[in-house]
Amino acid sequence: MIRSSWRPVCGAAVAIMLGAVLAAQPAVASEPRPLAAPADEAQDFPFPGADTIALHDGSNRYITYGASSGGRKVPYAISGSGDTVGTSPTVVGDAMPGGGGDWVEAGAGIWTPGAFYLVKDGVGRYYLFYTAIHKNDNDRRCIGVASSTSPFSGFRAEPTPIVCPDKGDRWALDADVTTGPEGAIWMTWRDGQRAEGLESALSVMMLKFNTNGTVDRNSDPVVIMRSDALAWAHHQDGGGVTVIENPSALFHNGSWYLFYSGNSWSTNFYSTGIAYCGAKIDDGLCSQLPGPNRAWFSYSGPATHLPDSLRLYGLPGNKRGPGAMDVYRARDGKPWVTWNYLSDEGGRKSRVGRLVITGSGANADFKVAL
Template sequence: MRRLSYLRSLVIGAVVAACGAGLLTALPSATAVEADTGPRDESLDFRFPAADLMRVPDTNTYIAVGASIPGKKLPYTKVEFADGSFQRRGAIDGDAWDGVTFPTGYWARRDSPLWTPSMFAHQEDGRVVYYVFYSAALPGPEPDGQAKHCIGYATSLRATGGFVANADPLFCPGHGWAIDADVSRGQGEVWLTLRNGAWTQNRITALGAAKLEFDRARHVRRLSEDDAKKLIDNANLEWTHHNSPAEDVLTIENPNAVRIDGEWFLFYSGNNWYANRYSTGVAYCGTALTGNRCTPMYEQRAYFSYEPDPEGEPRFRPGLPDKYRKKNLPGNKRGPGAFTAFPAPDGSWWASWNYITDASLLPQEDPSPERRSRIARLTKTGSGATADFTVTW
């Protein structure tokens, strides 16, 4: 079952860097260096995969956190928003997991890498509490990448350290894994989206959401299996099946639900993380996130995908065929996934996503390709299931 390998690659594999240009103008910095700012350049992207950006309340500072990389469990980079753009920084400022406190009876392996973290700032009793939600491995004899994973969280009064892990997992189904936690606000509530392995049947996977209840200081009520509501599965999403090996589950993962102009949209990843064909889908969920199922947009094709280069080097030639793709992202990097939309202080929308670096080889030559994360401007035109999303520099 190679589904685990996407997130495992985020922990074993790559350290990261690079980002695009145009709308993302570099701001002056004492550590800044001259670099190509074109969208093919990778030197100023986040040096970790699965970047999730959270605004420090009442400031123009954002904290980007990512999945574990060698030497750092919860790498982070601070970026500023100024003059309509986000600062571009390739440096890692530190490890927010340093000095974490584990309570007695902690539910996961203390040395487990953290997968696809999501940071969330919550006002409690006149102060800001920072929550980081993550996937980690359960104790047992299996190697980290093969052990069952569930979703937990930790809290701190600082965004960049001092975290205390919660003793119990937040969501851990009796059957299958729970991974890819993401948190967003909408409808006056706080929502968790996730991939719930209990819903996997006949290789088909599904994504869902649950409302979070902050029931006391620095604590979230544990979710039952009934709390999670299915939003979408990939039974009819052929692009997520294309060329997937027979031993693999047919993968959708990394859900990110956002409410824009009073409507919910779901961004998600599909196909095999290690391949050029790994792509991003978008679904329309209506005015209520869990009131009904989400509808895949653009004729059930991948919305953002790599456009293969038939004249390029061998590693750039494979990808999804035209019939499964809508458009690509700035720089046209391979395997774009873990797409996350987030608002800037001026009300504009932005997105972050992973990609396979240009230097990485084909899967058969490199079982753990390097993934980096970048940000760019996200624009929506129209509304409902026919809305159009564009990402620009």
């Protein structure tokens, strides 16, 4: 995600809370943790669905939120320093221990919390855009919003979802929020409302942030990606719907790019695609890079994997099933990513790396380095 405004939010309460958070971690406050060695999982985030933003409390560090795991609804970790995002295996706390609000099924988990920070009328707030099960609604997934002036707690969920399909058994999930030209703020998500047949659709819309911390739609949703032509996304997947999900948009050097996941998340075939969307993110369908038949980042074996004809690059560590790649910027404006993978120890973890971009427009090239 491209994050807005880096102005810190200062205050005694935030400073006390930050002190407690750092005290709960290993003694790494003065130096950022090194990035994980390619094959070593020991320093990776111990949860899936990782999303990172800079802390705005004077600490110069970063906070990474994840999907429900380990008994926590929204686990989070603190890492990095200055322009280095870093990584950490230590879960410090739960940002939303009460869950996602009154509209959420009792006891339901929280998926893919998309984090965002904004200063509005002099007040800095942290926002989480999250997926949860809507109660009394046939297991339907919807997207909710919660905000807090603290990154660690106090998130207040809005009483109704910002997106919730009413079309058959379709879902809305995997919201991500980013800032584009002229300060416009956009949300991308997997949009079951506008999917057709056995496909998945990814959509975008502009958001309006209110003084009281609530969020409204500021434009109509527009579909920017459909899965029906993606050969790699339905390779050996007999689940019916061809899945694409976890969209994360990046505006770079005058162009929009869309990072997203495809295929079945629980398999080695789950991979990351990239599309070129041009100068406007809501101007119709984005174009696949390098084309509809190849995932951009994928596991390369030796275990079962996508054929070489359906994949382009690997990622550091060559972990199985790399997806849910989230794009954001460090304090110096340089792009970083986190992504899920299937851990060798079981379950899923998340890894962080620097995004290296060369070229421009539809000819841009993307690689990840630790």
